Amino acid sequence: MSENVVILGAGSGIAKALCQRMAARGCSLALCGRDTTELERDAADLRTRHGVKVSVLDFDALHFETHDDLWNRCLAQFDGHIDGAVLCFGTLPDQKGCEVDQSQLRTAIDVNLTAAASILNPIAAHLESNKSGWLAVVSSVAGDRGRQSNYIYGAAKAGLTAYLAGLRNRLQPSGVHVLTVKPGFVATPMTAGILDPKSPMVASPERVAQDIDRAIEKRRNVIYTPWFWKWIMVIIRNIPEPIFKRLKL
Numbered sequence: 001m002s003e004n005v006v007i008l009g010a011g012s013g014i015a016k017a018l019c020q021r022m023a024a025r026g027c028s029l030a031l032c033g034r035d036t037t038e039l040e041r042d043a044a045d046l047r048t049r050h051g052v053k054v055s056v057l058d059f060d061a062l063h064f065e066t067h068d069d070l071w072n073r074c075l076a077q078f079d080g081h082i083d084g085a086v087l088c089f090g091t092l093p094d095q096k097g098c099e100v101d102q103s104q105l106r107t108a109i110d111v112n113l114t115a116a117a118s119i120l121n122p123i124a125a126h127l128e129s130n131k132s133g134w135l136a137v138v139s140s141v142a143g144d145r146g147r148q149s150n151y152i153y154g155a156a157k158a159g160l161t162a163y164l165a166g167l168r169n170r171l172q173p174s175g176v177h178v179l180t181v182k183p184g185f186v187a188t189p190m191t192a193g194i195l196d197p198k199s200p201m202v203a204s205p206e207r208v209a210q211d212i213d214r215a216i217e218k219r220r221n222v223i224y225t226p227w228f229w230k231w232i233m234v235i236i237r238n239i240p241e242p243i244f245k246r247l248k249l
């Protein structure tokens with residue numbers, strides 16, 4: 001199905017793979033991100049390969065005061081008609097750094113949670129008043145349970161997951177669909193040097209993008225990607241707290 005789609009954080013590894021899939025099925029795209037030079041290169045590639053309309057918009061998630069205007073600029077790109085938006089931006093902070101540096105802590109929570117809620121505000125209002133459309137937002141399995149090695153990131157993603165559950169509940173009567181995406185380990189710039197991309201536990205961005213694209217089409221509510229993370233997280237969530245607090249995770 002060809003649609004008009006806004007991609008927030010379009011430079012992300014997962015977003016790039018998703019853009020290729022969406023453009024291949026004829027979607028027109030608005031790529032929003034900080035590195036507009038790289039996004040212009042991506043846009044040219046998508047236009048050449050797939051013959052679709054692609055625009056590039058400068059977007060810094062931490063510039064909260066620009067969020068309403070960004071959405072208006074996106075609407076202008078599509079003559080007022082947008083079918084859906086994908087939110088892919090995020091940051092994986094240094095946990096130890098966040099424990100001692102208020103600025104790192106604040107940025108981690110602001111990018112992963114506050115900025116997401118802020119930019120989703122005008123988008124949700126627009127889709128709700130139109131009584132159609134969809135949102136797909138990338139959260140993380142890290143939000144399912146806090147672990148000592150990454151609980152700041154996990155807390156922000158847990159907040160995002162809860163926010164999305166509430167937003168889905170709010171938008172249901174207006175027919176606007178909200179998809180929460182919980183990836184496990186994915187080989188992207190975010191995890192370069194941390195994860196072994198050849199490990200069977202580490203998915204390619206293309207695999208994750210395929211799951212997201214299918215979930216958007218099937219109007220799924222929450223997905224784990226790849227699928228087996230659902231069962232890993234069932235186990236993690238069910239470890240009793242007296243045991244869990246003693247584990248080095």
Ligand SMILES: NC(=O)c1ccc[n+]([C@@H]2O[C@H](COP(=O)([O-])OP(=O)(O)OC[C@H]3O[C@@H](n4cnc5c(N)ncnc54)[C@H](OP(=O)(O)O)[C@@H]3O)[C@@H](O)[C@H]2O)c1
Pocket residue numbers: 009010011012013014015033034035059060061062088089090091092111138139140141182183184185186187188189190191
């Ligand atoms: N990779 C994994 O294992 C994994 C697992 C679970 C969830 N996730 C989530 O998946 C999403 C996509 O991440 P990825 O794996 O594709 O990593 P990535 O390639 O590092 O992408 C992260 C993107 O976020 C953007 N970003 C960061 N701060 C921003 C800001 N202030 N304003 C605008 N954009 C900003 C970055 O933009 P710049 O290019 O300008 O820096 C980058 O394009 C993130 O939400 C991440 O938390 C990833």
